[in-house]
Structure formats: C-alpha cells, structure tokens
Amino acid sequence: MLEPYENAFDAIPGAHPYPRTSRYHDAEIGIHRRPDGTEVRYTKRRLLPPLDEQETQGHTVAAGERPDLLGQRYFGDPGQWWQIADANPVLDPRELTDEPGHVVDIPLSGGFPRGDRRV
Numbered sequence: 001m002l003e004p005y006e007n008a009f010d011a012i013p014g015a016h017p018y019p020r021t022s023r024y025h026d027a028e029i030g031i032h033r034r035p036d037g038t039e040v041r042y043t044k045r046r047l048l049p050p051l052d053e054q055e056t057q058g059h060t061v062a063a064g065e066r067p068d069l070l071g072q073r074y075f076g077d078p079g080q081w082w083q084i085a086d087a088n089p090v091l092d093p094r095e096l097t098d099e100p101g102h103v104v105d106i107p108l109s110g111g112f113p114r115g116d117r118r119v
Helices: 004-010 067-075 078-086
Strands: 029-033 039-043 056-060 103-107
Touching: 067 078, 067 103, 078 103
Parallel strands: none
Antiparallel strands: 029 039, 056 103
16 A cells, blocks of 8 residues: 555656556666767666565466456555566466466565566
C-alpha cells in the first residue's frame, strides 16, 4: 500500500518518469547524445538475477487466467503482474498464462525489490 506522501510526491511533474508502483521507478536513467548534440533520456536495462526456490512459490495456471489476475491474487494489485513476469523467463507476459497446467514462479514477499536489481 502506498503512503499518502508517496502519492503526492508522484504527482510532482518531473520528479521521476515512472510511478512508484512501476518496476522502472528506481531504474537508472541514462542520457544518449545524438550526433547533433541533442540529448535523449532513456531507462537503462534492469538486470535481474534468478530467484532461489526459497524466494518463490509455484502456481499452476488454470484456463482463463491472465497475468493481471495473478497480480491481483498474489499482490492485491493487477498492475503488479510484472513481478511474476520478472520471476519467469518470458519475453511476453501472455506466455505466463497461455498454457493451462503450466507452473509459473510467484515471487514471495520480499523476493524482488522494485526498480533495478543489479548483480
């Protein structure tokens, strides 16, 4: 749950390009300089190490489940589906629930911190 001051801080334009609930909130912002000298800001890639078995629990996908439904079930927020995507080797989050019977890893509380996690 977000604290009231966090919501107010997020409302300040330019404070950070991503809201606190985003996986990119704490990601490092880089600057690319084009040949003409203009600067383009970008979010640097997040490099995540795999979680240990003690940091996850398995979930067997049922027919009709979607990543957002898993986010709601395990984190109380459908927008937190990305935590499950981070814990599994997928490029597209739909791969998590495309196949009923497939087991996906669900990070336990404290498994993945928000933002960048560097090795």
